[in-house]
Amino acid sequence: MQSTELAIDRRALLRSAILLVGGSMAGLPGEAFAQGKKLTKARFFTPAQYSVLDETAEIIIPKTDTPGARAAGVPSIIDDLMANWASAERGANFRALMDDIDRRALAAGGASLRALPPARRLEFVRAYDAEKIGAKDPVYSRLKELVLTTYYLSEAGATQELRYELVPGKWEAWTTIGPDARAWAV
Amino acid sequence: MTFDAIVVGSGMSGGWAAKELAEKGLKTLVIERGGHLEHGADYTDSLSPWELENYGLVKEAEAAEHYGIQSQCYAFSTATKHLWVKDSEHPYTTPEGRPFMWIRGYHLGGRSIMWARQSYRLSDMDFQSNARDGHGSDWPVRYEDMAPWYDHVEQFAGISGSREGLPQLPDGQFLPPMDLTGAEKDFKQKLEAAYPTRRLIIGRCAHLTEAKPHHEELGRIACQYRSLCERGCSYGSYFSSLSATLPAAQRTGNLTIVTDSIVHSVIYDPKTGKASGVRVIDAKTKQGRTYEGKVVFLCASAIPTAQIMLNSKSEAFPNGIANRSDAVGRYLMDHLSGMGASGTYPGFEQNYHSGRRPNGFYIPRYRNVTEPTEGLLRGYGFQGGVMRDNWRRGLGQAGVGPEFKASLRKPGPWRIHLSGFGEMLPRPDNRVTLHPTRTDKWGMPIVHIDVSLGDNERRMVEQVGADAKEMLERAGATGVSVRKHYGGAGLGIHEMGTAHMGKDPTKSVLNKYNQAHDVPNLFITDGACMASGGCQNPSLSYMAMSARGAHYAVQFLREGVI
C-alpha cells in the first residue's frame, strides 16, 4: 500500500512536469493521480453482513442499462469507509443494521435476505426502506446516504448513469434539454 | 537580519502588503507561521470525486480529536484537510456558553487559498455608519479615500461583476459578469416587482472571467468553471496570495519569505519610539530569533494580530504595543451568518445549466438604505442561487429499485436558497485577550475570545430569516424551509476590528493611514483595522487597505517621517 504522502509527491511531480511544458491538466487519465490500490485487506463486515450490504445496495440502485451499485463498487467502498472513516460507534451501528436487515428478512420471508427469491427481496427492502426513512432512522438514513453518494460519485455512477466533467471549461447558465437528459453528478 | 519592511502573515492582506512594498523598491520580508504551500503542486484540483480519499470524508475519530472546530466549515474535506489548522495543536479558550468558532489555516497564502471569493466594496454609508449611530469609532476615512485603492486592487486581482449604480454597493473595475440562470432572472424579476426597494445582482467574485495580459504574465488563465476552488486552483483563475500577489512580489527581486516562523511579538525601541523588528519562534525547532525592519506590517489576521500586539509588552507599553487606548483586542466583529431559507422553484423543466459556476447571486443590503427600519440598526445582504437539484434529493427520500434510480437520473426541480450575512455592531466587550496562564506548545500565550450578540444582532438574526422566507414565498417558491438558527460567532469567518482605525488616539489604535497612533512605523492592514464591518464580505477591503497602507508607509519612509 502506498502512503498518501508518496501519492501526493507523485502527483506533484507529474503536475509540475505538465505545467512546465505549458500543457493543461485536462484529459490526463485519472489513474495517474489516483491513490495506490490496496493490496490486501480484511473486510470490516463479517461475510454474512457484507452479503446483506452487497444485496441491499444493489437493490437500492440496481443494474439497469447502466451499472448498479455492485458493479460500481459501492459495497466494497462502504466496507472501506467503515474501516477508514467511521467512528467505532458508527461501525457498531452499521454492523447491527446489517444484522437487523437479515433478521427482519428472515422473520418476514422465512429466509435470510440472500436466500429470498429476487422479487421478494426487492419487496422486503422496499418496505424496510420506507419504514426506516419514514421514521427518520439515523443509521439507515446514513447508510442510504452512503450508498447514493458513493454510487453517484463513483466513476460508473458519475459518468455512465449521470454526467460529469472534471473541466467544463465554460458556464452555460441556460440550456434547453429533452425529456431524457441526464443530471450532472456534481 | 535587517530588511526595509517586515510583513507578518502571507494571507489575503499580507500578500498585498508584500507586493506593494516590494514593487516600490523596499527589501521586504514576509514571515509566515505555517509551512510552505506550493501553487499547483499542493492543490488537489485534478482529482475527480471518486479519486478523493474516503470520498472526501475525514476519518470521524480524527475529525473529532483534531478538527472539532475546523470540521464545522463547509469546505473541510479530505481534499482540503491540509489547509486547516489542527484545533488540538492551536487551542484557545472561550467563556462557558459563548463558543466562538475560529476557522483558519496556517500555511503560505493563509485563507486566501480557501476563501469563497465574494468581493464587494464598502460604501460611503458604511464608512459613515459609526458616526451616524454612535457605535464604535468614526472611521478616519471615507469612501472617496478608498475608491482609488479599490480600483487598484480590483484591476490586479481580477473581480468579475456587473455595474449596477447602487449607492450601498459601489461599482468597480470589473471583468465580465457571470450569467444568472433563467430561473434566477425570473426570481429577480418577481423579487424586484414585489419589492421595488430591493435588487438582485450577479455575485461579484475574484475570478478571471477573462484573463488580461497582466494576469497571464503571472501564469493565470481564465476560469474553467469547475468549482473546485477551495482545493486551490492550479490555473490561478481565482485570486489568492499564491496565484497573484506573492509571485508579483517575487519578480521584483525584493522579496524574502520565511515560513514555519511564528511571530511572537513586535520589538519596541524606546529610544526611537519606533518598532525595530519582531521576535520569532521557529515552528519546528522552537528556537527564538529576531528580524529587524524599518517598518512593520501586521497582517496575521484579526485575532493573531491582536495576540501579537498584546504579547508585545514593554515598559512603554505594559498592555501591549500601540495599546495606550486599550482598544487592542476589543470591538471584535464577525458577520452574522447561517440564517436563510430554501425551497423549490417551480417550472422550467426544459432548462438546465452546464458547467459549475463558482458564484451565485447577491441581494445587496436594503435595510436602512432603501427601507428605513424601526428598531434595527445597519443591515444585511443575501447570497443565493437557483439551480436544478441532482441525486442529492434522494437522500432523505424513501424509494429503491429501478424506478428510484430512473427518477434520480433526471435533473431534479429548481431549488432556490438565500443565505444572509448581517452586520454586527462594534462593541468594546467583544474582545480577544491573552489567557492569563495558558501557553501553546511554542510558549506563546493562547487567546481567550469572548464574543456575544447584542440586542440589535438578536433582532437581526430573526429578521433575516423572516425576510428570506417572505421573499421566497412571494416569488412563488414552494416547500420553503427557514434557517433562523444562527450558526454561531466565528462561522461568518470574517473576524475583524481588533485594532481599529479612528480619529481619536485615546479610543482607537490606527490612524487614517493604518498607522498605529502610538508607534509611527507600525502598520496594520488586515481585518483588525476595521472600525465597522458593513455586511459585505470584507476581504476586498483588506486588500485595498493593505495597498493603501503600503503606499503611505513608503511615502513616510521616503520623507523621513518614520
Ligand SMILES: Cc1cc2nc3c(=O)[nH]c(=O)nc-3n(C[C@H](O)[C@H](O)[C@H](O)COP(=O)(O)OP(=O)(O)OC[C@H]3O[C@@H](n4cnc5c(N)ncnc54)[C@H](O)[C@@H]3O)c2cc1C
Ligand atoms: C471557507 C472560507 C470562505 C470565505 N469566503 C470569503 C468570501 O467569499 N469573501 C471574503 O471577502 N472573505 C471570505 N473569507 C474570509 C477570508 O478568507 C479572510 O477575510 C481573509 O483571508 C483574511 O485575510 P488576512 O490576511 O487577514 O488573514 P489570512 O488570509 O488568514 O492570513 C493570515 C496569515 O497570517 C499567518 N499568521 C497568523 N499568525 C501568525 C504569527 N503569529 N506569525 C506569523 N504568521 C502568522 C497565518 O498562518 C496566515 O497565513 C472566507 C474564509 C474561509 C475560510
Ligand code: SF4
Ligand atoms: S472554478 Fe475557476 S477558479 Fe475555481 S477551481 Fe475551477 S477554474 Fe479554478
